Structure formats: C-alpha cells, structure tokens
Amino acid sequence: MFDSREVRDDHDLLTIRTTLGKSSWGTGLFYEHLPSENDPLLWIPDIVAWCYGAGGDWLRRVQPLMGNVIDTRLP
Numbered sequence: 001m002f003d004s005r006e007v008r009d010d011h012d013l014l015t016i017r018t019t020l021g022k023s024s025w026g027t028g029l030f031y032e033h034l035p036s037e038n039d040p041l042l043w044i045p046d047i048v049a050w051c052y053g054a055g056g057d058w059l060r061r062v063q064p065l066m067g068n069v070i071d072t073r074l075p
Helices: 006-026 040-054 056-065
Strands: none
Touching (some): 040 056
C-alpha cells in the first residue's frame, strides 16, 4: 500500500522498477495507491517519515521504530 500523492504516483512506479531492475516484473509485487486518510495503516509510516525528515529530537524519538534506511532517490 502506497500513500497516493496523485501526480507523484508514477514516480513510485519508476522507483520500484529502477530499484528492482530487470527482475521487477517477476517478483509478484503488487501495490495500490490510496489517500492516507483511507487506510489507518498508512498513518504510521507517515508519522515515522515526518519525524525522520524533521530530524533532531524527532528523529531520535522515532529511530527505535525504524529498521535500515535505504535511499532510493534517483541520481
């Protein structure tokens, strides 16, 4: 489940394809974009991502909830 950002949804698809490479079609990965208010489970990653982006004490507080951080931004 991805939080829909309307015009940015296509960027998610590009990021998935770029990250998985040629194997992206054979992974069985399925996803759907929804507005975050439509799915309470999207609220949690929104909160964690906001804290990560805010940095400082917010980042310190949320770090116990986080695993590894992988930067998927395209160069």
